[in-house]
Each structure stands twice: as structure tokens, then as C-alpha cells.
Amino acid sequence: MARDSGTEALAELAQERVDHRFKGLPPDAAGLTVAELTAQRRNLFTGGFATPVLALSAERLEHNLALMETYAARHGLAFAPHGKTSMAPQLFHRQIEHGAWGITLAVPHQVWVARAFGIGRIFLANELVDAAALRRLAAELDADPDFRFVCYVDSVRGVELMDAALTEAGAGRPVDVVVELGAGAGARTGARTEEDCAAVADAVAAARTLRLAGVAGYEGEVPDADPERVRAWLRRLVALTVDFDRAGRFTGLAEVVLSAGGSAWFDAVADVFAEVPDLSLPVLKLLRSGAYVSHDDGHYREVTPFNRVPAEGALEPAFRLWTQVVSRPTAEQAFANAGKRDAAYDLDLPFAQAVRPSDGGPERPATGVAVSGLSDQHAWLRTAPEAELEVGDWVGLGLSHPCTSFDKWQLIPVAEADGTVVDYIRTFF
Secondary structure (H helix, E strand, O other): OOHHHHHHHHHHHOOOEOOOOOOOOOHHHOOOEHHHHHHOOOEOOOOOOOOOEEEEEHHHHHHHHHHHHHHHHHOOOEEOOEHHHOOOHHHHHHHHHOOOOOEEEOOHHHHHHHHHOOOOEEEEEEEOOOHHHHHHHHHHHHHOOOOEEEEEEOOHHHHHHHHHHHHHOOOOOOEEEEEEEOOOOOOOOOEOOHHHHHHHHHHHHHOOOEEEEEEEOOHHHOOOOOHHHHHHHHHHHHHHHHHHHHOOOOOOOOOEEEEEOOOOOHHHHHHHHOOOOOOOOOEEEEEOOOHHHOOOOOHHHHHOHHHOOHHHOOOOOOEEEEEEEEEEEEOOEEEEOOOOOOOOOOOOOOEEEEEEOOOOOOOEEOOOEEEEEEOOOOEEEEEOOOOOOOOOOEEEEEOOOOHHHHOOOOEEEEEOOOOEEEEEEEOOO
């Protein structure tokens, strides 16, 4: 799909009507378009929003986008952030405006969403063997000569299935594929040895509908990952690329794709990719980290590479889930109206961070308040003697794991520091 069509699709999002599908929005906004509601610049805390409501910080979101743009440029990396984190085309386009080469995705549905909104370069971090999806992919590639698509292959069988489906579909353009090197025994996907990778590359060479474009993998799956093990695996990835190049496997290309990079080890990727020797062709060193866009207050706050390289900057957690105390049965316990349907909980429970009193008093730290559990629609709050908390108070929760925070909300307010809502982010999960 052409970029102009994508721009039109983004504009159409603003004309969507606010209704029962969207949690947390002001009840009296029903029937307004998103554009009309945005223009009202309502305040998240006084403008009629209903709890629970998830919000993104406008300032922190922009900071994170700019920081990773600068980081990738400084280290000579192309950047295809993983879009499965947000599944938000508005954010895809902001990432591209901040220098991203394209968007990484994981499954065909995500590719169709990105294409519907005009994303012209897609890296699929999976082997694609579904015949129906391959037929549609062939049609997309044939219809748009500017569409660039790259995906993993990690087995001879997968290559054979892809070639058969694309041949049956009458594909006019070959699909670019990269051989995925697995991160080790017991890791996720990927060919386990260099010999296995060579066999997959041989199968690609024999397939009329495929073209070997490079080598890739995911260092986050390295068993017992530490800096030494991760760098050792990344050097295997680079060495495999060099060996393939010397064997003449990349003839006919304009560039070789070398790709890795989750959100926990992109500093190691930058260091090792800086060691890539000259090949017969230019190398597209493609980083795929995605969680940075919102960052978080838990897992990624702990594992971000910026903790190891503080001179390069720091990401800022951009999410806050606001929930309301609905029960205070004892001095040691309270319950708020956000639960598993609203908050990520797969890596860590949410973190109580702030309290906004129901009487309109100033926001204060959530001293003595901790989330001890989640039910479907309730947060269990443990309250120490120093906790000031009453029924009706709003509690601001920090979240852990962006990927399972975005997916619970279809329309997310973007609020400035004073609470003014300046945008709404639409997700497509």
C-alpha cells in the first residue's frame, strides 16, 4: 500500500466515533469523533475520564522515540522496532519519522495492519509457512514494487512450504528471506548449527520464489544470557554472514541484511555489529528493539542496556494506569477497580506510585501502598500504617512489560504532564 493511502488511513482514525468499545473515556464523549474529543483538550483527572484508564505520557513518549533514534544513528544501525509491542499504526509512523528503516512484526495479521496504514518496509521475525498468508503476501508484493518485505527461514521444510505456496500463487517477485541462527540448545526458533543454516541457505537457492537476503537471530534467547555469552553468539551470527558472503550466497543483492536486537541487549548488538568486516556488498545492520517506545516501571527498567551505558541516556517509563479505590475493608487492605483485564501482570505486578485524593487535593506519592495481587477486575492493595488512602481516591500504577499493557486498551489517551490529553493512540490486536 502506498504511503499516501497510509496517511489517509491514519486520518480516518481521527474520524472514528467514541463509543462503548473504548474503556476509560468520558461517558459524555460518546458520539464524538476522536478528532473532536482531542480538540477539547480535556484533563485526564478533571475532564470526566472514568477509572480504570491507561494513559501515555506525551513528553516521555517523545523522549523515548528521540533517544533511540539518536542511539541507532550514533552506532551506525538501521532500526526496525518491533511493532508487536504497541500494534499502534500512529506509533509506527512516529517511529519512522524518528528515523526507523521500517517495522518488525511477528505474525501475518500484524503485517496486514501495518500495510493498511502504509508501512512500506516490514521485517517478519518468524518463518512464514501459512499458504493463505503467502498468497496475500505475493499479491501485496506484486501490487506494490516499493514494498520491501523480509522474513526468517530456519528449516528446509519451511523453505519448501514457502516455495510451494508462492509458486501456486503465481508470485511475480521473490520473497527476501534471512536464515535464522538459533541462540542455542533449548532456545526458541532458529537453525541450531552453522551446518543447518547452510542447508537452509541451499534450499533457498534452489527455490525460484525466494531470495537469500542475509542472516538474523534473536540474542534475547541465549541460554543463561550474560554479556559474554550474548556477544559470543552475536559473533557467531556475524561469522555466519561472512561465511555466506565468501561462498557467494548473496549475489544479485544491493545489500546484505544482518539483524538482531531485542530490548535487553542492544548495546551488545551495537558493539559486535561495529566489528563486521567489509563484505562484497554493503551491510544493513538492522536492530529490532521494540519495548523502548513506552518502556516500563518493572522488567525493562531493570534490563535496559542504558543501565550499563548511562552516558548514552536513559529511557523513561511512559505508561501509568489510573484506578480508583472502591473498598477499604481494613487498615491493612484496600481494593481498586483495575485488574487483569486492564494491567500487565505476566512479568511483575503493577507498582503503586501516586495517589490523587478524591477531594481534589494535590497528588502525592503512594507511600505505604503496594499491589499484592490482581483479580480480573480488582487490584489488591496492601497498605502500611503510614498509607493515606480512602475510598474514592485515584491510585496511579506503573506497569511492567509494554507488550501486555498495550494489548488491553484499544484507545489510549496521551497526556501532558499537567494532565491535558493531546492525542489518542488506537491499537489493533
